[in-house]
Amino acid sequence: MTPPVPTPSSPSGPTPAGWAAPTPGRPVTATVRLPGSKSLTNRYLVLAALADEPSRLRAPLRSRDTLLMAEALRSLGAEVRDGETPSGGVADWLVTPLPRPDPATVPEPQEPVEIDCGLAGTVMRFLPAVVAVSGRAARLSGDPRLHERPIAPLLQALRDAGAEVEDTAGFFPATVRAARVPRGGEVSLDAGASSQFLSGLLLAGARMREGLVVRHVGDEVPSRPHVRMTVENLRDVGVVVDDSEDLVWRVSPGPVGGLDVDVEPDLSNAGPFLAAALATGGQVRVPGWPQQTTQAGDTLRDVLDAMGADVRLEQDGLTVTHEGEVYGVDLDLHDAGEIAPTVVGLAALAVSPSRLRGIGHLRGHETDRLEALAAEVRGLGGEVDVLEDGLRITPRPLHGGVWRSYADHRMATTGAVIGLRVPGVLVEDVGTTAKTLPDFVGMWDAMVAAAPAR
Ligand SMILES: O=C(O)C1=C[C@@H](OP(=O)(O)O)[C@@H](O)[C@H](O)C1
Numbered sequence: 357m358t359p360p361v362p363t364p365s366s367p368s369g370p371t372p373a374g375w376a377a378p379t380p381g382r383p384v385t386a387t388v389r390l391p392g393s394k395s396l397t398n399r400y401l402v403l404a405a406l407a408d409e410p411s412r413l414r415a416p417l418r419s420r421d422t423l424l425m426a427e428a429l430r431s432l433g434a435e436v437r438d439g440e441t442p443s444g445g446v447a448d449w450l451v452t453p454l455p456r457p458d459p460a461t462v463p464e465p466q467e468p469v470e471i472d473c474g475l476a477g478t479v480m481r482f483l484p485a486v487v488a489v490s491g492r493a494a495r496l497s498g499d500p501r502l503h504e505r506p507i508a509p510l511l512q513a514l515r516d517a518g519a520e521v522e523d524t525a526g527f528f529p530a531t532v533r534a535a536r537v538p539r540g541g542e543v544s545l546d547a548g549a550s551s552q553f554l555s556g557l558l559l560a561g562a563r564m565r566e567g568l569v570v571r572h573v574g575d576e577v578p579s580r581p582h583v584r585m586t587v588e589n590l591r592d593v594g595v596v597v598d599d600s601e602d603l604v605w606r607v608s609p610g611p612v613g614g615l616d617v618d619v620e621p622d623l624s625n626a627g628p629f630l631a632a633a634l635a636t637g638g639q640v641r642v643p644g645w646p647q648q649t650t651q652a653g654d655t656l657r658d659v660l661d662a663m664g665a666d667v668r669l670e671q672d673g674l675t676v677t678h679e680g681e682v683y684g685v686d687l688d689l690h691d692a693g694e695i696a697p698t699v700v701g702l703a704a705l706a707v708s709p710s711r712l713r714g715i716g717h718l719r720g721h722e723t724d725r726l727e728a729l730a731a732e733v734r735g736l737g738g739e740v741d742v743l744e745d746g747l748r749i750t751p752r753p754l755h756g757g758v759w760r761s762y763a764d765h766r767m768a769t770t771g772a773v774i775g776l777r778v779p780g781v782l783v784e785d786v787g788t789t790a791k792t793l794p795d796f797v798g799m800w801d802a803m804v805a806a807a808p809a810r
Pocket residue numbers: 394395396477478549550551552555578579582693694717
């Protein structure tokens with residue numbers, strides 16, 4: 357069946373089959389302001405909840421993943437409420453920390469509170485250790501797919517640190533409690549499936565009686581910038597972290613200071629918007645791009661450059677400009693798997709093949725991203741091979757069709773990138789972008805509409 361071809365530049369809207377991704381038919385020229393980083397917002401929320409004093413988060417991300425985190429912390433006894441709204445911005449989040457249990461006493465056994473983690477890796481992997489040090493008990497669960505995402509090594513390490521954990525055959529739902537504040541000490545785990553196992557333990561380490569030493573044993577840790585982000589954020593609040601030995605992190609027990617912090621824009625979420633400059637031969641500017649950051653999305657600067665774009669980082673933001681063909685790339689994205697879906701979208705539009713390596717762990721993300729990306733690009737006429745550690749993309753002429761999202765925000769945004777060049781791409785369940793970018797469709801439409809006519 358031939359799908360309907362949208363009128364170039366027509367405002368997009370949902371249809372029974374999905375969201376008709378706009379195909380502007382001319383270069384996109386736009387300035388796009390990105391909401392705050394998911395990874396930073398959820399780390400700051402956790403640290404603020406564990407702190408000795410109140411905190412203020414400025415320009416936090418408010419999306420499904422961060423609202424779930426805020427709600428979970430409230431259910432454990434923290435207060436997360438709206439503060440001032442700067443003009444044109446989003447309201448601050450004011451956090452009053454969790455009540456601190458007395459490390460010397462054994463609390464009365466408690467009924468577990470229910471915590472919904474949705475499909476958020478940060479919520480499912482950061483909260484178990486927070487629950488363990490909170491003096492409360494909680495049962496953590498989420499969307500059906502969350503119950504398939506890897507968690508066992510983290511839960512075992514938490515048991516080794518002194519918490520009580522009941523899981524469901526190594527997966528969520530799981531109930532976490534601690535008869536008293538966990539001892540901590542030294543634990544080993546294999547974080548090969550997700551860097552979030554390490555981050556989740558380190559964030560709460562200073563609240564364990566002896567602090568926490570976490571040793572990674574196994575294959576390479578993915579997403580290393582995210583672990584550096586955790587360490588940097590801990591040091592920002594005065595926690596002493598020694599990461600001088602490779603693959604060992606030592607968190608000293610001690611105070612956790614409050615935060616008054618501006619959340620950087622989400623650079624991984626900037627990916628699809630910047631990709632529009634390449635897909636349409638236009639220019640996209642993202643104000644507020646940090647000069648220095650631990651966000652893995654900063655890798656986009658090198659990746660888009662390698663694909664042929666002109667990439668300029670200036671004091672007031674990042675500008676990506678492109679003319680001519682998009683080139684295929686051979687890249688190891690082990691450190692920045694988050695941006696792989698966007699790169700696949702561009703690779704499918706390129707003039708030469710691409711090979712993406714080091715991203716086997718994407719099988720455990722919101723969906724099996726390797727299989728999902730391959731299936732959806734093939735569905736539009738493309739050629740993608742799924743390899744053990746990644747993907748090979750061989751560009752082919754593409755046609756319109758339904759692009760399934762698999763409840764994965766980055767699958768939906770990748771469909772939108774391809775739709776910029778391929779008329780008739782219908783993105784199913786575009787609302788799933790609310791996981792990290794609730795106004796994705798509005799922002800995308802505004803970007804496309806901002807393109808000046810030729
Ligand atoms: O700690 C974090 O904020 C994240 C770490 C990474 O997880 P993995 O190491 O599981 O890939 C990344 O992909 C995810 O989007 C966010």
